[in-house]
Amino acid sequence: MPLRDQPVRLPTVLCVDDEHHVLNALDRVLHGYDCRVLLASDGWDALDLLEQEEIDVLICDAAMPGMDGLEVLREATTIAPATVRILLTAHCSNEEVVIPAVNEGEIFRLLSKPWDDGELRRTVADALGLEPKAWLEQQHRLRERDRNGDART
Amino acid sequence: MMTRDGHIDSNTEDRPAEVRYDVLVVDDSLVCRKTIERYLRGDEFNVHTASSGTEALSVVESKHPDVILLDVQMPQVDGFEVCRALKADPATRDIPVIFVTGEEATKQKIRGFEAGGADYINKSSDESEVIARVRAHARIGHLQDELRRSRDELAAQLAKTQEHMQKERELAKQVEDQRLQLLQAEKMASIGQLAAGVAHEINNPIGFISSNLNSLQKYARDIERVLRAYDELRCECDHSNPGVATKADEVKRILEEVEIDYVLSDLADLINESIEGAHRVRQIVGDLRDFSHLDSPDLAEEDINQLIDKTINVAWNELKYKTEVVREYGKIPAISCYGGKLGQVFLNLLVNAAQAIEKRGTITVRTGQDHQHIWIEIADTGCGIPAQQLNRIFDPFFTTKEVGKGTGLGLHLAYTIVEAHGGRISAASTVGKGTTFRIQLPLEGAPQPKGRHHELAA
Numbered sequence: 001m002p003l004r005d006q007p008v009r010l011p012t013v014l015c016v017d018d019e020h021h022v023l024n025a026l027d028r029v030l031h032g033y034d035c036r037v038l039l040a041s042d043g044w045d046a047l048d049l050l051e052q053e054e055i056d057v058l059i060c061d062a063a064m065p066g067m068d069g070l071e072v073l074r075e076a077t078t079i080a081p082a083t084v085r086i087l088l089t090a091h092c093s094n095e096e097v098v099i100p101a102v103n104e105g106e107i108f109r110l111l112s113k114p115w116d117d118g119e120l121r122r123t124v125a126d127a128l129g130l131e132p133k134a135w136l137e138q139q140h141r142l143r144e145r146d147r148n149g150d151a152r153t
Numbered sequence: 154m155m156t157r158d159g160h161i162d163s164n165t166e167d168r169p170a171e172v173r174y175d176v177l178v179v180d181d182s183l184v185c186r187k188t189i190e191r192y193l194r195g196d197e198f199n200v201h202t203a204s205s206g207t208e209a210l211s212v213v214e215s216k217h218p219d220v221i222l223l224d225v226q227m228p229q230v231d232g233f234e235v236c237r238a239l240k241a242d243p244a245t246r247d248i249p250v251i252f253v254t255g256e257e258a259t260k261q262k263i264r265g266f267e268a269g270g271a272d273y274i275n276k277s278s279d280e281s282e283v284i285a286r287v288r289a290h291a292r293i294g295h296l297q298d299e300l301r302r303s304r305d306e307l308a309a310q311l312a313k314t315q316e317h318m319q320k321e322r323e324l325a326k327q328v329e330d331q332r333l334q335l336l337q338a339e340k341m342a343s344i345g346q347l348a349a350g351v352a353h354e355i356n357n358p359i360g361f362i363s364s365n366l367n368s369l370q371k372y373a374r375d376i377e378r379v380l381r382a383y384d385e386l387r388c389e390c391d392h393s394n395p396g397v398a399t400k401a402d403e404v405k406r407i408l409e410e411v412e413i414d415y416v417l418s419d420l421a422d423l424i425n426e427s428i429e430g431a432h433r434v435r436q437i438v439g440d441l442r443d444f445s446h447l448d449s450p451d452l453a454e455e456d457i458n459q460l461i462d463k464t465i466n467v468a469w470n471e472l473k474y475k476t477e478v479v480r481e482y483g484k485i486p487a488i489s490c491y492g493g494k495l496g497q498v499f500l501n502l503l504v505n506a507a508q509a510i511e512k513r514g515t516i517t518v519r520t521g522q523d524h525q526h527i528w529i530e531i532a533d534t535g536c537g538i539p540a541q542q543l544n545r546i547f548d549p550f551f552t553t554k555e556v557g558k559g560t561g562l563g564l565h566l567a568y569t570i571v572e573a574h575g576g577r578i579s580a581a582s583t584v585g586k587g588t589t590f591r592i593q594l595p596l597e598g599a600p601q602p603k604g605r606h607h608e609l610a611a
Contacts, residue, residue: 019357019361021358021361021365022357022360022361024361024365025360025361025364025365025368026364028364028365028368029364029367029368031368090353090354090356090357090360091353112356113356113357113359113360114356114359114360114362114363114364114431114435115360115363115364117363117364117367117368
């Protein structure tokens with residue numbers, strides 16, 4: 001049975017960063033992989049989305065004006081406890097960022113900026129509980145099928 | 154006050170009651186000795202006598218008189234000779250000698266003064282004159298003694314004060330030295346903080362630039378694939394259809410106009426080069442951050458070869474234009490050290506090496522290991538250091554750079570840091586050939602700071 005005909009809910013990844021360029025870049029990294037990507041450029045938007053949408057993975061920047069990433073992660077533990085939380089930060093100071101992120105934000109992984117695209121995809125796959133390899137292969141099958149489907153039309 | 158022979162002696166009031174002057178009367182004539190002794194009896198003087206020059210010298214030695222009354226004409230050793238002998242001896246030369254002459258001969262008086270006499274009296278002088286002269290010279294002698302004593306005391310005090318001041322100057326220099334070291338350390342720390350802050354800021358844009366370049370690479374490949382497919386389509390389309398043929402020709406013209414083959418092949422290079430450039434920025438920023446993070450005050454295991462590589466990256470801007478950096482690293486174990494501080498040492502040595510090179514030269518960095526140490530050598534082909542300066546280069550504030558260029562603290566700091574690691578730093582140099590700095594660090598690593606032991610023990 002073709003995968004496309006199944007009414008599957010795509011896993012949803014929410015990226016939070018105050019810099020649009022970062023958000024767009026993350027969107028590009030995950031584009032074409034089997035997930036829906038939502039973007040939020042501040043903490044309040046992020047918390048709104050966490051309340052409204054069913055979000056599987058949250059990738060959150062640390063230093064943001066207004067509400068910082070730690071607060072978003074902390075809030076997320078109560079608003080959307082099932083969401084897997086990942087911190088993506090350029091500030092890797094232990095005292096200020098890493099320790100509170102682990103202890104209070106209960107993060108699943110920490111990624112540092114600049115990030116490695118492959119590592120980021122693998123981390124998202126891990127967070128989704130997918131075998132990264134399987135996820136990528138499934139991706140490949142979907143593309144092949146799309147191509148064949150397009151060819152047929 | 155006692156009066157003597159009816160004279161009221163007002164001068165005795167200047168003299169403390171307990172002081173009695175010792176007077177030595179030297180005369181070969183008993184009558185003369187007795188006469189003077191009689192004049193000087195009373196509580197003001199202790200009178201000693203000697204009947205010859207030789208005896209006089211031995212009495213002087215035992216009694217240390219305050220004044221000597223010395224007869225000029227004596228058999229064997231005469232008065233002048235006795236006087237000259239007394240004046241030649243440092244122990245007795247300050248005792249005033251009053252010559253006693255039998256006549257008023259000017260020539261004799263002059264001889265007496267030449268021999269070192271202080272005064273003279275005539276054998277026919279009356280009692281009051283004898284007393285007055287003896288007293289005056291005794292007092293002068295006493296005052297001179299006092300003067301000498303207070304002069305000596307003053308000199309001693311002066312020496313003490315000078316010693317004190319010298320100590321204070323040294324202390325002030327030490328304090329100043331420490332203050333400047335602290336300042337330098339603070340400066341380095343704040344530079345480190347600034348660098349770390351800048352590194353963080355760069356990490357954000359370099360994050361999306363790198364990632365976007367990857368996406369762009371993928372898109373470019375996709376676009377190329379699409380283009381190739383369209384081009385195939387163009388070649389195979391129905392040229393008998395005039396509309397299609399015109400369109401196909403126009404596509405061909407555009408493809409040629411933009412030099413599509415060149416664009417497509419260059420696009421790949423362009424993206425690859427940009428990716429490599431972004432990677433290098435990443436590397437530098439990472440090293441810079443590591444370098445400033447190394448500033449933690451704790452001992453940690455560090456791979457010295459890696460540490461030198463990071464330092465070279467950080468200093469690259471200072472090095473790349475004039476120097477070729479040759480790395481001859483040996484296999485050395487990681488050692489426990491203060492990485493940030495050692496990084497500063499390497500940085501100082503590398504920058505100094507580059508500054509020693511005027512136009513173009515080589516900096517060779519070697520590392521290795523012997524029984525108890527690892528060693529690091531940083532050698533340049535620069536101008537070299539003259540031998541007379543070589544033993545001063547680690548002194549604080551010693552600099553050959555022009556004012557404002559160097560604090561004269563760089564090498565001193567290096568010396569202090571290496572010493573804190575239980576290591577040694579030395580330099581060998583030949584003017585015109587270059588300089589080699591060598592650092593030895595103990596294999597067992599830097600000694601634990603003393604304060605920490607106490608903490609652990611507590």
